[in-house]
Every structure is written in C-alpha cells, then in structure tokens.
Amino acid sequence: MQLMTTSNGSYPRIGDSPKLHLLRQTIAQRDTGKKTDADVRAAEDALTRAAIEEQLASGLDLVTDGQIRWYDPISHVAGKLEGVSVNGLLRFFDTNFYLRQPVVQGPVVWSHPVLRPEYEMARSVSAKPVKPVLTGAFTLARHSTVEYPPYQKDFARLVLDYNEAIAREVSELAAAGATVIQVDEPSILAEASHADWDLLEETWKKLSAVKGKARLVLAVYFGDAAPGLHHLLSMPADILALDFTYGTSLADQLVAAKPAKALGLGLIDGRNTKLEDADAVARTLERILPNVRASESFLNPSCGLEYLPRDRARLKLQRLVEIRNRISQ
Numbered sequence: 001m002q003l004m005t006t007s008n009g010s011y012p013r014i015g016d017s018p019k020l021h022l023l024r025q026t027i028a029q030r031d032t033g034k035k036t037d038a039d040v041r042a043a044e045d046a047l048t049r050a051a052i053e054e055q056l057a058s059g060l061d062l063v064t065d066g067q068i069r070w071y072d073p074i075s076h077v078a079g080k081l082e083g084v085s086v087n088g089l090l091r092f093f094d095t096n097f098y099l100r101q102p103v104v105q106g107p108v109v110w111s112h113p114v115l116r117p118e119y120e121m122a123r124s125v126s127a128k129p130v131k132p133v134l135t136g137a138f139t140l141a142r143h144s145t146v147e148y149p150p151y152q153k154d155f156a157r158l159v160l161d162y163n164e165a166i167a168r169e170v171s172e173l174a175a176a177g178a179t180v181i182q183v184d185e186p187s188i189l190a191e192a193s194h195a196d197w198d199l200l201e202e203t204w205k206k207l208s209a210v211k212g213k214a215r216l217v218l219a220v221y222f223g224d225a226a227p228g229l230h231h232l233l234s235m236p237a238d239i240l241a242l243d244f245t246y247g248t249s250l251a252d253q254l255v256a257a258k259p260a261k262a263l264g265l266g267l268i269d270g271r272n273t274k275l276e277d278a279d280a281v282a283r284t285l286e287r288i289l290p291n292v293r294a295s296e297s298f299l300n301p302s303c304g305l306e307y308l309p310r311d312r313a314r315l316k317l318q319r320l321v322e323i324r325n326r327i328s329q
C-alpha cells in the first residue's frame with residue numbers, strides 16, 4: 001500500500017505578509033475603479049502560485065490550486081452557467097462562511113469551460129501533479145434557489161442538468177491532462193433518502209463515462225459518513241475521500257468493510273487550529289490501511305483549509321507529511 005499526501009481543495013487566500021493581502025486589496029481597488037479586471041486576474045495568478053509553492057514546500061505528493069479564484073464552493077461554477085444568476089448570501093453548512101446563492105431562472109446549460117484555464121495555469125507552475133476540485137451537481141442543486149417551474153416540480157431534473165455541466169467540466173479537465181479530479185458532494189450526508197442515493201449514483205455514472213484516463217475522487221465532508229458508507233463505497237468513483245471529524249465509528253466500519261476502493265483519509269481536521277497528535281493518527285492509519293484492498297490511498301485534511309489561518313494551514317500540511325513518512329518507514 002502506497003500512502004500519498006494531498007490537500008483537499010481550498011487554501012487560505014490571505015496571510016501575514018503584505019504579499020498575501022494582494023488579492024483582497026486588488027479586488028477592493030477594482031471595485032472603486034483604481035484597478036481593472038486584468039489586475040485582479042494577475043493577483044489571482046500570484047496568490048495561486050503562492051498557494052502551490054506552500055503545498056510543495058510542505059512535501060505534498062498531489063497539490064491543488066487552492067481555489068484562490070473562488071468566492072465560494074457553490075457560485076464559482078454555478079454562476080457561470082446559462083439559466084443561473086447569483087443573488088443573496090447563504091451560510092455554507094455549519095461554518096462561518098457565506099456563499100453567493102445561485103438562483104435558477106431557466107434551463108441550466110453549460111456554455112464554456114470554467115476550470116480548465118485555471119487548471120492549466122496551476123499545472124504550469126507546479127513541480128507536482130495538480131488535482132482540480134469542483135463541487136458536484138447534487139450539492140449545487142441543494143444550495144440553489146429555484147424559480148424555474150419545471151425544476152420546482154422535479155429536483156432530480158435540476159440535479160441532472162447541473163450534472164451535464166459538471167460532466168463537461170470533468171471532460172475538459174481530463175482532456176487537459178488532469179490525472180486525478182475531485183468532485184465534492186458534502187450535501188449527500190444530510191439525511192439522504194434512497195432516492196437521493198440513487199440520484200447521486202446516476203450522476204456518477206455520467207461522470208465516470210466522461211473521465212477519460214483520469215481518476216475521479218468523490219469527496220464528502222461536514223457530516224458523519226458512517227451511516228451511508230455502503231452507498232458511498234458502491235459509487236462509480238475511483239477514490240472515496242472521507243471526513244473523520246464528525247463521528248467515532250467510521251474507522252471501525254472501514255476496517256470491517258475491507259474496501260477495494262482507494263481512500264482519501266481525512267484524519268487531519270481542516271477546521272480546527274489544534275495540531276493532531278501524530279501518534280494517534282498513525283495508529284488509526286495502521287488499523288485501516290491493511291484492510292484497504294487498493295494499491296494506494298491518500299492522507300489529506302478533512303475538508304478545504306480556507307477555514308484556518310494560513311500559518312496553521314501550513315502546519316497541518318506539514319503534519320500530514322510527517323505522519324505519512326512515519327507510516328512509510
């Protein structure tokens with residue numbers, strides 16, 4: 001079993017140095033007419049490079065672009081689709097972060113690649129492979145206000161139309177050379193019905209059909225995955241990334257399940273500044289990994305790291321690598 005280290009998605013956009021306040025300052029100046037959209041894009045590029053450099057310096061095997069360009073996990077892609085506008089704020093799960101809520105006013109239609117240019121820029125400045133991350137159709141639909149009558153009557157239709165757009169994004173990323181693509185579906189953990197699980201499986205069959213040579217990660221977080229673990233393991237994803245911070249039985253269930261699917265083990269809390277006990281995490285890994293019937297798995301934070309101060313995010317990634325190195329000895 002090869003244990004790899006990776007980030008889960010987002011990375012803090014600001015930090016202690018003036019350089020790490022560049023994007024916020026540039027956006028504020030753009031809004032007052034002192035800077036342009038081109039200036040904002042240049043600042044996004046600079047902060048993306050900085051996020052990747054910090055992940056590489058931490059020793060990660062697989063990095064992300066830090067989602068520096070994203071205002072939030074929902075509107076970044078959804079707001080660029082035909083039939084969708086963005087209006088109002090909505091709290092993102094039980095975090096202190098708010099997202100710009102999509103308002104679906106007509107048929108949801110994909111018109112152009114959103115993430116491919118961002119991925120290509122990140123890949124060009126990274127010495128390690130870059131994992132693009134996007135939010136899945138079920139979670140996008142759950143966070144949308146629906147004004148289009150056909151979708152008001154048929155939630156599944158909304159999910160499947162969103163998924164057509166997500167599938168186009170996955171296809172574009174695979175064509176651009178992404179070898180691992182992560183799709184986040186945290187909303188499935190919130191009291192999912194049998195119909196919800198069937199609908200999620202239908203979306204993943206579509207994504208699996210268009211992934212090319214890339215491997216797909218299904219990532220869930222902000223909830224206890226143990227009650228739905230058998231559903232998650234049956235999804236046509238290549239890798240299942242799990243958040244271990246919401247329940248105590250998940251490790252035991254994985255040991256009993258002996259999954260054939262590669263795992264993303266979110267044993268490092270992406271929302272708590274306290275550093276994990278390396279010995280305790282290593283003991284959990286030593287229980288789980290011998291029961292995973294896959295050639296590799298991943299050690300990663302439980303969720304994106306934008307909820308932490310930047311210095312703590314760096315320490316979390318360094319702790320990941322420290323634990324991986326201890327396990328690999």
